[in-house]
Amino acid sequence: MARDRESSGSQPGMPAEHALLALLDQRDDGASHGYELARQFDEGQPLGNIIRLEAGMIYHHLKKLERLGWVSSSSVKGERTARRTVQLTERGREELRLWLTAPVAHTREIRLEFLVKLYFALQIDAAHASRLVSEQRQACLRFREVLLAEDDSVEVRLAVFEGEDTATALGEVGGRDPGHESLVTGDSGEWLGVQRRHDGHGGNCGGGACPAEVHE
16 A cells, blocks of 8 residues: 555655655765754754654654655664664655655645755755745646636526526636536526536646645
């Protein structure tokens, strides 16, 4: 199951986990210790100004990453106690690559997940960050088109329900949205309700990121 999700793209909604992958990737050997990673999320640290994680949560997320096969861990004996080293795996590196190149899929994720992406994209180079911002802007424009189309659909249904001439309502609203198909037949102007509503997430969704909530 994890491999199927990975092959279709990165797993969204995991900004803390992806931030940990990115921190490990910045290491020459791709390895670090939990307490060293935790310091990056402290108040006053650049990353800590975007996302705050307590030390206990760091270890929780690292265990999740290990279950996913994105990191591995091993114990290294020190002078007094054994220290656990976390190592980025090839699967984890590929997941990070996919995540860093994809815009977020929902507007609610811009406030946190996108900012974390942008933070690490800037660590790579300005061109990468610029591409990410451009792709996110295009995704937001697609969100807007979907929501406008949804508004038009609701407006038509209300107009017909309230007794307005169906052909007039469909002409006024449907005419503003060529991607929204409505069918009126016969002298009575019967509304057959044949509407293409984001069929297969194409059309107004642009085949790209589409907020799932508009399909509910």
